[in-house]
Amino acid sequence: MPDLILRKIFDQYDYPVLCKMERVCKRWMNIISTKFRKEIHEVSIERLGSMFPQAHQCVPFRRLSISCPSDSHDFLAGVFRRSRLSFMKMTTDLNFLAGIDQIHVTKDNGRRYFSNVEDLWLLIIHPSDDVTQRFLSIEGTLFSELQQLTLQVHVDPRNYKNVGEIVKxxxxxxxxxxxxxxxHAEKSMHILNQISVLPSLPLYKIKLICTDFDQPQLRLDQLYAVMREQNIQAKNITMRDWSLFADGTTPVSYNPLDTFRISSCSIETVDNLVRSLQMTASQSTQPEGVPPAKKKKVVKKKKETEVVTEEGLVPKPKKKIVKKVVKKKKPVAFIKKLEVAGQCTLHGLTFLQQKAHTELERRLTTVIPELDVDCSEIYYCW
Known part of the structure; x- marks a missing residue:
């Protein structure tokens, strides 16, 4: 039977069945292995709460989702044998990477375990001293070059320093x-303490998520102070499920922001938030310590319009003067966009009910005309 017909037949079966069919003969194994390399570019490994190993392939997204107990080393070894070098995106937890040496993987010395992975989503939960040390000892052999890295940290007061070492x-x-x-944390104190031990780093996005149902308070002035002290710069900041307090005298960020997003939060004082955002927008985008560029003075020299010859004075032909039109560059906004989404409560504007966000937009656009305010995803439960 031609390979083309076999491939069409194999398309009708799911991942677990194909793993069994590849044992029929070497030819089938090669065809199925080629099929996996083409169709699986992303892997998601979940090892929390699974009683037995299982795998599900989502062909449209080129994703393989794996759920298995933490001791399923042989099962994972089979998955990696088939598709390890085709993975470009990975979602997993820190404990898995720290114990990767317990899984039998055939690779050359000096070659990375996942050399083609460019996008990593890493879940960090309770990184004990032992797990952290094992990860730090092996992290140089895991990936070649990551372009996108997302660290989802469930903050544990006992492991602040370990998280800092991992991030570093x-x-x-x-x-x-x-x-x-x-x-992710229950109290804002845990968030601030965790940030205070992080190294100086530039972030594309920082997202602070409250896991407590009662929405404890998060002071934006304290967040500003600790991020400035640690020199942590983020282009995008997201707050979710907090009761936000702004003092009205402190900016929300000391570095330029692309987006400041408030999702499903309770804003304690709208007026103070508007003032803090106004102070943020009034900051200069010029880096500290760098003086603004001085304009060069152009001195025009007088040109002679006459030439002396034997016949007398001969007027010199005038050159055409071409005026250059220089367009002035628009100043870069310190904060470009504010997003208010989810079930938000705007204290001070609750009497407007479902039109509270329109009043917030009006106030912000009045004091910060260059700010893009987006409240299209907000909803109310009255």
Whole structure:
């Protein structure tokens, strides 16, 4: 039977069945292995709460989702044998990477385990001293070059320093990658304490998520102070499920922002938030310590319009004067966009009910005309 017909037949079966069919003969194994390399470019490994190993392939997204107990080393070894070098995107947890040496993987010395992975989503939960040390000892053999890195940290007060060491290792290993940081915690104190031990790093996005149902308070002035002290710069900041307090005298960020997003939060004082955003927008985009560029003075020299010859004075032909039109560059906004989404409560404007966000937009556009305010995703439960 031709390979073309076999491939069409294999398209009718799911991943677990194909793994069994590849054992029929070497020819079938080669065809199925080629099929996996073409169709699986992303892997998601979940090892929390799984009683037995299972795998599901989502062909349209080129994704393989794996759920298995933490001791399923043989099962994972089979998955990696088939598709390890075709993975370009990976979602997993820190414990898995720290114990990767327990899984039998055939690779050359000096070659990375996942040399083609460019996008990593890493879940960090309770990184003990042992897990952290094992990860730090092996992290240099995991990936070649990460372009996108998302660290989802469930903050544990006992492991602040370990998280800081893990983040630092990624920064030193992949300085050119775009880093997103998600911090999940019950109290804002845990968030601030975790940020205070992080190394100086540029972030594409930082997302602060509250896991407490009662929405504890998060002070934006305290967040500003700790991020400035640690020199942590983020282009995008997202707050979710907090009760936000702004004092009205402190900016929300000390570095330029692309987007400041408030999702499903309770804003304690709208007026103070508007003042803090106004102070943020009034900051200069010029880096500290760098003086503004001085304009060069252009001195025009007088040109002679006559030439002396034997016949007398001969007027010199005038040159055409071409005026250059220089367009002035628009000043770069310090904060470009504000997004208010989800079930938000705007204290001070609740009497307007479902039109509260329109009043917020009006106030912000009045004091910060260059700010793009987007409240299209907000909803109310009255």
């Amino acid at each position: 290792s990624f920064i030193l290993r992949y300085p050119k990658s775009n880093i997103n940081l998600e911090l």
